[in-house]
Amino acid sequence: MSLEISDLNAGYGETPILRDVEFSVDDGEIVGIVGRNGVGKTTLLKSIMGLLEPETGSITYNSEELTGSSPDERAKRSIGYVPQGRDVFPDLTVKENLLVGESVGGDDETRYEQVYDYFPILEERADQDAGTMSGGQQQMLAIARALVGDPDLLLVDEPSEGVQPSIVQSITEDLKQINEEFGTTILFVEQNLSVIQGLAERCYAIDHGTIVDEITGDAVSERDQLEEYLVV
């Protein structure tokens, strides 16, 4: 078992967001967390990445407990994170953003040039300030920046948000290819139906901070079942 969440409760101050969340992700899987706005998807990824300390519960990765460790320690345990809204470093160049992604260390190998194979536009824009690129290009950069750390588990928060449909399609294919080529486990949250169906092998539906359903096999490609958890 790669990632296992049990009895997770987390929130902001006095406001509880996640309630008794339980699910698991196996090595090499692509798993989607689906749900409407404000149901706790981003809070869940932030809790896994260590940006939000849970009130109770357990998050284990490769049988090691993650709760209590800092985000940089989790990054060094081979967990990559693509935040919602990209959050590229706007005043750093594309190349510098990628170099920050290498901060997880581990070995002296430089990987930032390898991600240019997936995202050639980033090589063309290597010396451009990241903040001046389009939303889709910034999303590619955010994914590439996480990949240069060579993660075994990649957490991706709404990759389609604010990105034009043609680029969304391309990003979906890139993530799938990364999973196939490197065996990278991907856990993503999303409410765009085409991304969910194009990427996920199985899904968990979240509502009011609780996992309410697991959608597996052919059910992932059935529009009606997914829309139940996405349409307001």
Place this chain on the structure above:
Amino acid sequence: MTSGLGATGLLTPLFIGDVLGGLDSIGVPVTQLLQMADSIAFIILAAIGLTVIFGMMGVINLAHGEFIMMGAYITTLSVNVVGLPLPVAMILGALGTAAFGAIIERTIVRRLYGRLLDSMIVTFGLGLILTQGTRIIFGNSLQSIGTPFGNVPGYTYSAYRVLLLFAAIAVLGGAYLVFTRTEFGIQARATIQDAETARTMGVDTDRMYTVTFAIGSGLAGLTGALYAPSATIVPGMGQSFLVESFVTVVTGGSTVLLGTTLAGGVLGTIDAIFSNLYGNFIGQIALLITAIIVIRLLPDGLTGLAHTIRDKLGERQ
């Protein structure tokens, strides 16, 4: 006295004297040129530490002048009391102030990020403590080290003050390289832009803040060390750097190291002209008026103008 500073190579007083003599013979106003170089060096060196702490980290460090004073005191005491050679004492001045800055960041400033007013009050108080503490421990002044190298041959102008321009350029260039060409520099800039995201990339942001603040403090200390041989060493000496440093960083704009370079050139020239014509007080008034005009006309400072010019040139190509 023997300064211990290297007196060989291109930048010797004799060489500078020859160059200036050559310029003089073709009608260049050498004395004014020297004053301009002195002003530019002073402005760049006064601002360099603040460029990192205020310009990059956003902390209004009102104890910046006292950090400069600390560098000068460590240098002077290391020469006068311990008997160290001046270059070693200068390095000690910079490193000692950097270490002090690291302690202050860990114990005080860390709690004040994003709290602009609080950080101003606390660093103002810190400045008062440092000034008065220095006065209590070391008295009202220290015996001066004495300025090395004498005058530029043929002129009644300190050769050391001329060399400070080259020191200023070297310090600025070094800081630029550290923050743009090293792994630490890129991680530090990422941390300052978005610490949360930097942490998810594996960056130890606490360490980045401490080291960046220490570098800013060390640069302020280096300024004090470089001016120690030619300044009057008193507890309040840092105040004479404060106006120039803040005006330079604010006028320079968002790309702080480039901004300091541009602002140093512009403000140094203005300061030299007005101070030469009307005295130091009017020179400082001229600096403040220039800052007000620049901020009014160029909200992004001189670097904003530089970026606009660069973008327009890029569009033409």
